[in-house]
Amino acid sequence: MTDDYTPPKVWSQKGQNGGQFASINKPTAGAQFDRDLPVGRHPLQLYSLATPNGQKVTIMLEELLEAGHDAEYDAWLIRIGDGDQFGSGFVAANPNSKIPAMMDHSVTPPRRVFESGSILVYLAERFGAFLPADPTARTEAMNWLFWQMGSAPFLGGGFGHFYAYAPVKIEYAIDRYTMEAKRQLDVLNRHLADNRFMAGEDYSIADMAIWPWYGQVVAGKLYGDAATFLDAGIYGNVRRWHDEIAARPAVQRGIMVNKTSGEPSEQLWERHDASDFQTRTQDKIGTD
Numbered sequence: 001m002t003d004d005y006t007p008p009k010v011w012s013q014k015g016q017n018g019g020q021f022a023s024i025n026k027p028t029a030g031a032q033f034d035r036d037l038p039v040g041r042h043p044l045q046l047y048s049l050a051t052p053n054g055q056k057v058t059i060m061l062e063e064l065l066e067a068g069h070d071a072e073y074d075a076w077l078i079r080i081g082d083g084d085q086f087g088s089g090f091v092a093a094n095p096n097s098k099i100p101a102m103m104d105h106s107v108t109p110p111r112r113v114f115e116s117g118s119i120l121v122y123l124a125e126r127f128g129a130f131l132p133a134d135p136t137a138r139t140e141a142m143n144w145l146f147w148q149m150g151s152a153p154f155l156g157g158g159f160g161h162f163y164a165y166a167p168v169k170i171e172y173a174i175d176r177y178t179m180e181a182k183r184q185l186d187v188l189n190r191h192l193a194d195n196r197f198m199a200g201e202d203y204s205i206a207d208m209a210i211w212p213w214y215g216q217v218v219a220g221k222l223y224g225d226a227a228t229f230l231d232a233g234i235y236g237n238v239r240r241w242h243d244e245i246a247a248r249p250a251v252q253r254g255i256m257v258n259k260t261s262g263e264p265s266e267q268l269w270e271r272h273d274a275s276d277f278q279t280r281t282q283d284k285i286g287t288d
């Protein structure tokens with residue numbers, strides 16, 4: 001890596017570029033091997049991992065169940081570090097090879113749903129929940145949901161990548177994305193000064209989309225010491241909103257599903273039944 005790099009006329013891959021995700025980065029799409037996806041007994045089949053994008057959906061599913069909806073689901077683990085997302089079955093569910101992906105087997109043929117925002121809207125519409133009925137509040141929820149889809153890649157793929165994962169610390173890249181991450185946090189902090197939740201009084205899919213990224217970075221849960229680096233204490237309204245949502249039982253369950261790091265008692269690699277939270281966490285079943 002040098003500071004006098006001149007891009008060639010046509011880019012070509014020169015081996016792996018280093019960093020935590022080097023082994024799964026490729027410039028091409030499509031299946032790399034044959035593997036069917038497992039299918040459990042519930043109509044909704046989720047294929048995911050407990051990254052912030054994955055947590056959005058497991059929080060929504062647990063919130064639906066908590067609210068009494070018949071949203072039982074099987075959650076299967078997709079280990080993106082091992083390349084599971086490039087199996088033929090997963091690529092059929094999501095041609096973009098990214099978690100989360102969901103199949104709805106309550107319809108024939110089963111329907112695929114990919115992109116976390118699309119999955120949240122699909123579930124909200126199917127169960128008539130967590131998307132306000134009032135047109136103004138509903139539009140506001142959609143505004144913030146789409147804001148998240150466009151903004152979080154700067155926080156995760158930009159700030160998080162260059163601050164925490166890149167094999168070298170590049171001041172220009174870290175400065176550029178820190179600036180943008182802090183600007184986005186200020187957007188949220190100002191909005192949450194006058195709003196309990198993103199769409200106003202009602203907790204919605206907009207909160208479920210934004211909380212795993214922006215809430216957790218402010219609470220010190222993402223990218224090592226990023227909260228200190230970002231001076232996250234100045235985003236007090238975001239912290240207040242984070243804490244209120246973090247206290248919800250469905251959120252506490254949702255962030256455990258498909259989790260493979262942290263305390264074994266907080267890791268539920270696969271979820272097939274509500275009782276799994278009591279009986280199938282890694283402290284109960286071991287790590288083999």
Ligand SMILES: N[C@@H](CCC(=O)N[C@@H](CS)C(=O)NCC(=O)O)C(=O)O
Pocket residue numbers: 024051052053054080085097098099100114115116117
């Ligand atoms: N816009 C997508 C982003 C999904 C995404 O980036 N997923 C990451 C994990 S957080 C992934 O599967 N990465 C695997 C890879 O890049 O090969 C969504 O919101 O669903």
